[in-house]
Amino acid sequence: MFYINSADATPLYAQLTRAIQFAIATGKLRIGEQLPTVRQMAVDLKINANTVAKVYAELERTGIVETRRGVGTFVCARHFEAKQQRQHEHELRDFAERVIAEAGAMGFSLDDLVDQLQSRRKKELKKYV
Amino acid sequence: MFYINSADATPLYAQLTRAIQFAIATGKLRIGEQLPTVRQMAVDLKINANTVAKVYAELERTGIVETRRGVGTFVCARHFEAKQQRQHEHELRDFAERVIAEAGAMGFSLDDLVDQLQSRRKKELKKYV
Amino acid sequence: MFYINSADATPLYAQLTRAIQFAIATGKLRIGEQLPTVRQMAVDLKINANTVAKVYAELERTGIVETRRGVGTFVCARHFEAKQQRQHEHELRDFAERVIAEAGAMGFSLDDLVDQLQSRRKKELKKYV
């Protein structure tokens, strides 16, 4: 379900964090659903259990998942502090700005990126509807 | 000309290497053209000169650039055109995944983000026309 | 400067986190001041460097310290998101409530606790004025 590339210079824990956030954002992981256990995930990805634990702890710290001791780790209902509409918009604009800059630096045209984002979304929606 | 995101966990040297390779691959940097000096690049990107120097050294080792002592660093040739198309697509997919993951973690819906990006497309196009 | 009790069931990292927060709260550590290096702290407290690193990372995540790679870890200016006065008060009341409950459970009278808090503050102030 998750994919890690140990050849990539991006730290394993960052890749996994991203993959889980992505899975949640696209609905592959639903609210309340249990994540693989730390050890199982470690086995699946062939990485150290501590690395997985670090990721889970980090995600819990940011409120994306909830861990119940002795039970497991679960996706939790996002509690986005109802941002001011204004601030939300401002942050979105900043974020879009950054995405555009990075895409440019990596040589992706905005069109390609938007296409990719949209096709991703459709694919994911299809899978789970 | 180059873009580095120090918030990204991907090592600075990897980001810079990728950015330079991309610039060469897409012709933004032409064969024979001079790269910014190590110090200039360090100042521009607000990173340490040693980091830039290591990137240049690595690129020289792989034959992508050539350093002429006391003169500067120059683009040498392209060694990686073959893998370009597939590699590019793969990188785009990874990048899109990262964007979606980050957007999700920040509470932005993919729709909002795509809207935002598209509303900026025209402006960006204008810049480069 | 910091004190850890490995006999205490409270995790070492929690004790150290607390000790550092305390040092900052009482002015023992000033804004901008450098914390001992990870390795030095580990030697001083006779604990593993990773445990210290975990604490520093955690404190950075919450914005209490700032780490500059290759340089060190520094106390940073607190950027308490100017809370609404109302909310601040509400949170303080909740916090006080909790403190009272815990003090009660541990058998400390409110008088003793207040005395202790005040004497601590005076002592700290004296030291550094």
Added chain:
Amino acid sequence: MFYINSADATPLYAQLTRAIQFAIATGKLRIGEQLPTVRQMAVDLKINANTVAKVYAELERTGIVETRRGVGTFVCARHFEAKQQRQHEHELRDFAERVIAEAGAMGFSLDDLVDQLQSRRKKELKKYV
């Protein structure tokens, strides 16, 4: 009657052990008096019954309580009056340090906290008079 803070990193069993010992030491629980049943305590504190059972077993091992099969768990005698005064003071200091650290981390000034606590003193006093 007992208070557990599951947000505190201190293990639940350690918190409960301390709370019971304190209750006995201060006479809130008298010699011969029955403790809540394991299950009742678990329900009250919203923790697992095994955790409570282990605490009771440990307390029995040290001779502080006595379990009569099929009947319940009873306070046996005090074995730790001697260390009480010094221990109590030491714990108060630790507790005060923790409170100061947490208050600092949450952005409350010690003065504000002390004010808040003192303003509540009368109410608390009333409760117990």
Added chain:
DNA sequence: GTGGTCTAGACCACG
């Protein structure tokens, strides 16, 4: 059996 803590020690990125 679940996650959490800690250690020891290797290697890397950065200044």
Added chain:
DNA sequence: GTGGTCTAGACCACA
């Protein structure tokens, strides 16, 4: 020399 990442493996708290 600084902090960061990762591993392997031990032991603990909790259900």
